[in-house]
Amino acid sequence: MSAQILLLRGINVGGHGKLPMADLRAMLDDLGAGGAKTHLQSGNAVCPTPINPGDLADRIEAVHGFRRDIIALTAEDWRKRIATNPFPTGLPKTLHGYFHDDAAIDTAPMEAPRDPTEALSSHPGVLWLHTPNGFGTSKLASKIERLAGEPMTARNWNTIAAITTLIDNLGLHQILCQPRDIPAQNAYILRK
Incomplete structure (x- = not known):
């Protein structure tokens, strides 16, 4: 199976x-x-x-x-991808995995809109975004897919x-x- x-x-x-x-x-x-x-x-x-x-x-x-x-x-x-998460999971709505194809995404274009409190971690197949001040108020979260240049789908922790x-x-x-x-x-x- x-x-x-x-x-x-x-x-x-x-x-x-x-x-x-x-x-x-x-x-x-x-x-x-x-x-x-x-x-x-x-x-x-x-x-x-x-x-x-x-x-x-x-x-x-x-x-x-x-x-x-x-x-x-x-x-x-799935398990390999979620094992790459380097961020705390205690506030699960502030942590999102953006699932995509297997290439790691360059995060350099995401630095300008990233709030100093936010953190990114890119791995093959998943891009992690930690938004301690809230996902809904993150300027980066609303632009991340366009900046990544490829389709992704986000799921919170x-x-x-x-x-x-x-x-x-x-x-x-x-x-x-x-x-x-x-x-x-x-x-x-x-x-x-």
């Missing part, structure tokens, strides 16, 4: 990209995900059986009339922890310790 984490970008944000999670779960089941679990209304899913994210994007477009980027990760890659719990509750953490035959491709981003 090979778990898959799906992070859909721009779902149910500001009245745009409306996708009920019951619809997402039904689509995932139809595509063979076998009992996928979702968290919140922002397009987070954990699938016990991997699906083709392109098929999901096609289905969402056919049914709901919009297409979004989807980041698909194995449970192992509460959501990251909840997704990790979903993986554990599905019993998927065991796959990390068992030999398995999975595709060489650990992660990719499906672009519009």
Whole structure:
């Protein structure tokens, strides 16, 4: 069994990209995900059986009339990415992971709008932003994707922890310790 984490970008944000999670779960089941679990209304899913994210994007477009980027990760890659977090997790809404493709992002263009209290840490597949004075008031947070120059999808530490719990509750953490035959491709981003 090979778990898959799906992070859909721009779902149910500001009245745009409306996708009920019951619809997402039904689509995932139809595509063979076998009992996928979702968290919140922002397009987070954990699938016990991997699906083709392109098929999901096609289905969402056919049914709901919009297409979004989807980041698909194995449970192992998810854990590797979140293990790179160098910041404290005690105030989880002030810590965000911006998930993207596997290249580390150059943070130099982000220095000008960065508040002196904020910190960045770039790693392959994830860019961490710590905003101790609040994410909603951060000038950098509103510009970070444009400055990065590539699509990303942000999740705060509460959501990251909840997704990790979903993986554990599905019993998927065991796959990390068992030999398995999975595709060489650990992660990719499906672009519009």
